[in-house]
Amino acid sequence: MYIGVVNQTAVERFILLGLSDDHRQQTALFVLFLAMYVVAIGGNALIVSLIVVDSQLYTPMYFFLANLSSLDICLTTVILPNMLSNLITEDKSISFGGCITQFFFFAFLTTAEVSILAVMAIDRYVAICNPLRYTTVMNKRVCVALAAVCWIYSCLHSLVHSLVIASLSYCGPNEIQQFFCDMPPLLKLSCSETTTSELMTLTGTFLLGVVTITSVVVSYIRIIYTILMMKSRESRRKAFFTCSSHLMVVTLYYGTIVFVYLRPKSSYSLEKDKGITVMYTVVSPMVNPFIYSLRNNRVKDAVKRMTQAFSGSVPVQQYKDENKSEHTESETRNIKQKKNKKQVI
Numbered sequence: 096m097y098i099g100v101v102n103q104t105a106v107e108r109f110i111l112l113g114l115s116d117d118h119r120q121q122t123a124l125f126v127l128f129l130a131m132y133v134v135a136i137g138g139n140a141l142i143v144s145l146i147v148v149d150s151q152l153y154t155p156m157y158f159f160l161a162n163l164s165s166l167d168i169c170l171t172t173v174i175l176p177n178m179l180s181n182l183i184t185e186d187k188s189i190s191f192g193g194c195i196t197q198f199f200f201f202a203f204l205t206t207a208e209v210s211i212l213a214v215m216a217i218d219r220y221v222a223i224c225n226p227l228r229y230t231t232v233m234n235k236r237v238c239v240a241l242a243a244v245c246w247i248y249s250c251l252h253s254l255v256h257s258l259v260i261a262s263l264s265y266c267g268p269n270e271i272q273q274f275f276c277d278m279p280p281l282l283k284l285s286c287s288e289t290t291t292s293e294l295m296t297l298t299g300t301f302l303l304g305v306v307t308i309t310s311v312v313v314s315y316i317r318i319i320y321t322i323l324m325m326k327s328r329e330s331r332r333k334a335f336f337t338c339s340s341h342l343m344v345v346t347l348y349y350g351t352i353v354f355v356y357l358r359p360k361s362s363y364s365l366e367k368d369k370g371i372t373v374m375y376t377v378v379s380p381m382v383n384p385f386i387y388s389l390r391n392n393r394v395k396d397a398v399k400r401m402t403q404a405f406s407g408s409v410p411v412q413q414y415k416d417e418n419k420s421e422h423t424e425s426e427t428r429n430i431k432q433k434k435n436k437k438q439v440i
Contacts, residue, residue: 105266108188109284113181113274114369125182131381132175138384139164142394149397155233156222159215160387162242163208163344167380170204173197174376178274194276195261201275203253205375206303209352210245212345213307219338220314224321252303256296263287273369275376304353311345340387344379351375 115121142164146152177197181187189197222229260278263285271280278296282289318338325331351374388394 105264106191106269106284108190108269109194109276110270111177111181111187111189111274111276112270112272113178113187114373121182125179128175128182128377129179131377132171132179135171135377135381135384136168138388139167139380141398142384142387143168145394145397145401149400151393152397155218155229155238156215158238159211159218159242162211162245163215164384166204166208166211167383170201170208170376171380173200173204174275181274189276191265194271194281195257198260198276198278198281199253199257201277201376202256203249205352206252207245207249208348209303209307210249211242212341212348213310214241214245215341216311216314216345219341220317222337223318223334252299255299259292259295263289263292273372277372279368308349308353311349315342340391343386344383347382348375348379351379 113121114124143161146157146161146164174197177189218233221232225232256278260281263282264287265281265284266286268284271277271284273280282293285292315338318334322331322334325334351371354371388398
């Protein structure tokens, strides 16, 4: 169970205690979370597939949504398979290296999701507050650059946190009060002095939170102000509808993460935090596709077109030709908008 390594880490394996130690509850939880995993993977994979194959969804908003859905697929895959295995097997252990690796990908993916959601808020701000400049400001190069910054920064941010956790010594209890390797329970298990490590990680998380939350809050303040200034009730309804799905996802995701990671240390309760953690690691990735699809006519229409194409009621070639034609018409409209704007100027 214990070995000596360079950084004086004595614990070779950790034990993930999970959500329950009752066998009957574990069986029920296995069925529940397996179903949630299948729904999360299927729903997000469908969203990504639609955005890739349907040219009507070739817009900045859906490009970022494809990024978000890809992150949700990866996040649930990092957490749930190991959790499901622990629910039906006696061996609930995970190696030290495996634990650090799981934490790295968990931190990387959650940071990337927080960042992408902030970028999506900015995208909605430009679309509603500056509609005539939307296609110019949020062009393909800008969208790709913003997504790349989110992914690269998240990787570096996660790497720093992982190195901090890996550099600590673990020479006592090895039971983690969680269903995956997360920072708070690992810090509690360390026999090193963790004040500096906690300060570093809290500072990094706080700065990330300030930047992303500020971006979201400022964007939506401007959005709400613009909507209230619209004279037409129908225009206000449509403008609010375009950002309501994103606002629901942001509220659910940011709310749970802020509660877990940006509250006073004295209020931490690892046992209670398990249920809250389930919200942004399992529930949020599962419901995101439904929030974006059930409230979005363009996504629902894309599902219908794809279903018709693959069921044979509409030939696949016709489906592709229609998409190509509609995409060309969309580009023509954008060009006309730019010309009209120049004439007005």
